[in-house]
Amino acid sequence: MTETQPPVGSGTATEREITRQPDVWRETGRIVRSRRTELDAFLAPLLAEPRLRILLTGAGTSAFVGEVAAPGLARRLHRRIEAVATTDLVSDPLGRLAEDVPTLLVSFARSGNSPESLAATELADQVLEQVHHLVITCDAAGRLAVAHDGRERSFVLLTPDRANDAGFAMTSSFTSMLLSALLALLGDDDAVVEALAGAGEQVLSRRDRVEALVDRGDGRVVYLGSGPLTGVARESALKMLEITAGGVDTYFDSALGFRHGPKAVLDDRTLVVAYLSADAYTREYDEDMVRELRGGVGDEAVLAVRTDEPRSTGDWGLDGLAGLDDAWLAVPYVVVGQLLALHASVRRGVRTDDPFPGGSVNRVVQGVTIHPLAEG
Incomplete structure (x- = not known):
């Protein structure tokens, strides 16, 4: 570009x-x-x-x-x-x-x-x-x-x-x-908010690198995270699924949970995005999984988002977030997943703002009947 x-x-x-x-x-x-x-x-x-x-x-x-x-x-x-x-x-x-x-x-x-x-x-x-x-x-x-x-x-x-x-x-x-x-x-906490905003701006400045990742994960993307970051993995998977109109298969799991069956989804066209915890103990499990995956599918197939120094060409390090818990990190981390979904949607020619023009999936859910709960 x-x-x-x-x-x-x-x-x-x-x-x-x-x-x-x-x-x-x-x-x-x-x-x-x-x-x-x-x-x-x-x-x-x-x-x-x-x-x-x-x-x-x-x-x-x-x-x-x-x-x-x-x-x-x-x-x-x-x-x-x-x-x-x-x-x-x-x-x-x-x-x-x-x-x-x-x-x-x-x-x-x-x-x-x-x-x-x-x-x-x-x-x-x-x-x-x-x-x-x-x-x-x-x-x-x-x-x-x-x-x-x-x-x-x-x-x-x-x-x-x-x-x-x-x-x-x-x-x-x-x-x-x-x-x-x-x-x-x-x-x-103004300082925390500014740190998160700065990290978000770092992610957005790397949009040109997202295109190469989208090429890799054109058919399947797996998102991994532990603790609060499992929710980020789940949200990232949904974003990709939604705005590509189901065109890209997505999966999410925790670092430890992925080995217990879901790892079977990996193939030579899969991109893995791992959101690494800031907690030293939890991060050990994340790092183990990243090493294992890179040993099997290669560095270029695994993007690790982290708050410390990058250890591989496949790492994205975000500065200024030292000392923040994972729930705070989720705020800028999820922007990575959002950008990947945006690029994949455009690449596939999907109407990003309205991926389901026929109304099969709606912005505000429709068709739900709320049934009364009997008193007592």
């Missing part, structure tokens, strides 16, 4: 939403900081309750926000935190909410208009004696935000307007909701 050519995907909403994320993250930090007093007044009494259970919920990509955040928050807050998709909570509320303990239900939603979004909060109110709601959403006019605005036991935290993605796939909305949750529950 020459300097006179536009960036791959230029002109699409998806491309704009991916590339402006560092600035959107900075704005996210400012929003959370501006609402710190209100947040603390809402959260402090809840976090003082030793029996409090925190449930992180959402559907699809919004559910993966919770998968990333839950282990990172649990490590820092030293309490029980679970990620449960709204799709699971709505279909099995008595199983997912079996223990009636004080609960903070954190709901993630781009629009808040998916049928399960509001139903999950209503079922929690119906099943649990003590439940509070922290709604993190990108759309102030969405059904979820409107339903909880001004409620005594609810707090609605909006992301920047620009995070409400217009494209089919959730990109900026995912990272902004994740960052909002971490800042809200762990405390806002």
Whole structure:
């Protein structure tokens, strides 16, 4: 690609939403900081309750926000935190909410208009004696935000307007909701936000290197990550699947889990993307897997994203992230997966902003009937 050519995907909403994320993250930090007093007044009494259970919920990509955040928050807050998709909570509320303990239900939603979004909060109110709601959403006019605005036991935290993605796939909305949750529950930190934004800009500056990787993974891409980064691997796999309209086979797993059968997907056209943990102990397992894979399929077939010095030509090292937990690293790491999906979509001639023009898959899920749960 020459300097006179536009960036791959230029002109699409998806491309704009991916590339402006560092600035959107900075704005996210400012929003959370501006609402710190209100947040603390809402959260402090809840976090003082030793029996409090925190449930992180959402559907699809919004559910993966919770998968990333839950282990990172649990490590820092030293309490029980679970990620449960709204799709699971709505279909099995008595199983997912079996223990009636004080609960903070954190709901993630781009629009808040998916049928399960509001139903999950209503079922929690119906099943649990003590439940509070922290709604993190990108759309102030969405059904979820409107339903909880001004409620005594609810707090609605909006992301920047620009995070409400217009494209089919959730990109900026995912990272902004994740960052909002971490800042809200762990405390806002301007230095951390700036470090993440800087790392995101580093990823975006390497877009020319993504094209060669897309050539390698034209038919199949595997994403690996451990701990919170398993959720990043899962979200990356979904992005590739979504905006290539299913044209690229994708798989995700943890570093240790991949050996237990899923490794069978590897062939000579597979690209592996490994998101390496910043935790020294966890990273040992990630490094073992990367060495094993490179020994089998070659350095060029394995991209390892890391925060320390690159050890191979296949490593991407991101600077300025020392000391940050994996849940924070997920914010810039996932941009790698987003760019790969964008380039693969354009390469295949897919309409990136609308990969399913026939409506077989929709931006906001349709066709879901919410059935009433019998009282008692």
